[in-house]
Amino acid sequence: MSQLASSALSLPTGKTRMRRRGVGNRGKWPVIVLFLPPALLLFTLFVILPMGEAAWYSFFNWNGYGLPDQWVGWKNYELIFRQSAFRNALVNNGLIIVVSICIQIPLALWLATMVTKHIKGALVFRLIFFLPYVLADVAAGMIWRFVYDGEFGLVANVARFFGQAPPFWLADKDVAFYAVLAVIVWKYFGFHMMLFIAGLQAIDKSVLEAADIDGATGWQKFTRVTLPLLGSTVRLSVFFAVVGSLQLFDMIMPLTGGGPSNSTQTLVTFLYSFGVMRMQVGFGSAVGVVLFIICVTLAFSYKRVFMKND
Amino acid sequence: MTDTATPIDAAIAPSSGRSLGIKTKTYLYAALLIVAAVVLVPLLTTALGGFKTLGDLRGNAFGLPQTWMVSNYTDILFSQRYWLQMGNSLLIAGLTVFLVLTLAAMAAFVFAHVRFFGSDQLLNYFLIGLMFPAATAILPLFIRIRDLGLLDTYWGVVLPQVAFGLGMSILLFRNYFRGMPSELFDAAFVDGAGYFRFFWHITLPLSRPIIATVGIITFVGSWNSYILPLIMLNSESKYPWPLGIMVYRGEFSTDWQLILAFITLTIAPTVIVFFAAQKHIIAGLTAGAVK
């Protein structure tokens, strides 16, 4: 899965542990020739080439049949940036990142500290919190579409219980995306919590006992010992949040489909609605290229700037 | 620092330390229960909702059904489409996992143990695939699949999934292979084994943990995937369950009780397998991340 995958930019420096092993120079070519090409072929054909082609097609106006013949230069890109739907998508993606950093990660960290304490059932709680992550985005989106439904949903039930008219949050363009954000937090906080649990497990308990003896209160222990030692985990968590937010599609479609009035578009739903649905290959490819550039820039610079010592 | 360090995680630490005060415990449990409720309520009401009539659902979303409309569930369970879709998902996921494991293990083996000119650059080439999601090049991908005549076939979904999963998988396998003691190589070499035999008789049997990890990540990813099948498949008979769920919803638009039953049945396998194999699944999904 790309979301998980994008972490692994710990590129190998060829000099680490590259001792000569194995049978020696003579024996190695058969294995190279037999073992590498299948993966190489598949990868090039379905990942690299399409990306290159996207860059090429983005300069055309094309419906996908025959050959692209209508050269339009940068027009597709201009169109993209002029679309309000695209601007919404950018803003929304930014909002997701902000919410992830300000709400989801502290929440996950808080829960992680609680479920690693000595209480009965801590493991059961961990499972429950992780469960949403394992479900398909599509299913989660549909479940919450029901929750938010203004007629039959849970929200409607609760409103009627209090004698209020049921709200239609998902149909309200000013509120819809916030409703979506809530679902995103619901879906992914468990994953981040697991990351933090792993980070906490790496801390030596005696260090915290030493802090006890040094007279630190619970809060002081957390802020001055635990949190600094969790630095790399926090950075990793933010990285996943950022990378994941750029790929959000499956969850949006059943919830809102991108509407109302394009207020809940994300970069990928925008690509789908405006590129794929309308069979505008040139335009869609341009969106893909923009998405690609954003992804790669973010991934690269984040790793370089924030995570270089991890 | 030292190998006698005790872990902070009370669930796996040996001694009990100071026990928590009653005030702390109450606060902890209250907070955890509230969050657990937020997680479980949508899921439970979905499952329960499938047993209700529409009117019952509308008026009483949180409570038990007035009449248990088991037929909502049995209709789906006895329908062909449910099993067809589950089968499709299983087939696609199975093929994807098999291919990813095979191809990635082989390629990673070469990267881990064989030095040749350009091997570093080639590895970086694969790692590029980690940097962007499948969605970016989905249109050219669609065109390619169509031109290969694989549109509306299982392979049209499986092959791209495999291709995109290769980067991560090769990395995980390679790191694991490199972590194996190099003395194994020397011993096998002395015993007269070449690369192929070493791969088959030693590397693979010892790689169960990483095979499980990569297998789980790949399977879950494929089982839950939506956008790729959405674009590559046309015939409903080939739809995996994420597409099926959307089609069902389209058909029964406001019959929420039926939709909820369908959702419950489609996520039931996931939930059951998750609770049955939790350790492995959690370890697999998070190990991929941390590495």
Added chain:
Amino acid sequence: MAGLELRNIAKSYGAVSVIEGVSLTVADGEFVALVGPSGCGKSTILRMIAGLEDISGGEIVIGSEVVNDLTPKERNIAMVFQSYALYPHMSVYRNMAFNLELAGKPRDEIDRRVQVAATMLELGPLLERKPSQLSGGQRQRVAMGRAVVRNPSVFLFDEPLSNLDAKLRVQMRSEIKQLHNKVGVTSVYVTHDQVEAMTLADRVVVLNRGVIQQSGSPMQLYREPANTFVAGFIGSPAMNLFDATIVNGTARTASGEAFVFEGAGKSTEGQSVTVGIRPEHFLRTGQGSSLTGRISTIEPTGGQTFVTVSIAGQPTVVTVSGDDNVSPGDELTLFTTPRQVYVFDAASGQRISENAHLRA
């Protein structure tokens, strides 16, 4: 600076009781070592003193105050952990200053106290480094420095030298002893290494399965062990033990060797006993009855050679001078001195022989 008293301490995890009725008094400024095999409860006791474990029963008194319900900080104790437990993200200086910072002490006082401790432990040039940049011995000293800075009432050591290599351990042992002579704080030192305990402590307490076996000065434990456990635990190589029966006031083994011992009056005819003789107490010359056996292995260590001889049908370790010419297969004749023959009741393990502390 204060004395420490444990009154009838008990610890149980649920229904499992791991420590029962342990009572101990440590005088102000005394250095006491708690020794015993793994799982004997010594670390648990230490952690209870520190306040890191709940006390299931009994009282712990520091100075004149019962501290059962006090937090570690309130007890004014300092602890050196087995894994040093240094804060990995803080410099050596900050590691040592942390507790003073938490207490809100003014900057100049913190600086002064840290510098004093750093000088005492020769950490001056290392103050800006992080723990990951230090060697094992240096980290150990930082851990001690962190404890020293606090001017605590009690020092607690939890097997602090276990992670160091043998040579470093010997060196650090003497540094700890020097530190104690300088600072004179009441100290409780837990270790499984009886040599460490013997060389460092004013008093040694031997524990087994949560029960104190014996408490006394190192030499007391060596010369007058209270039971077979203490006898076998203290002293290296370990004391040799033989099954025997009391016949006519001597201890006689099944194969006929007779051991004369002092304090025969306390034994009864026919009593089953265990005879213990330390490897270093076998003599090559002497009077009276002797023992003979064939040498099976020799282990030269330079000044001494440990020889394994078959006596009374079992392998027995004998210490001979390194200058002696011995080879496997030789016949060795050995003598014992009555005062150095230990006889323990076979059933209870208690010592019945008299092995006076002072040489007459």
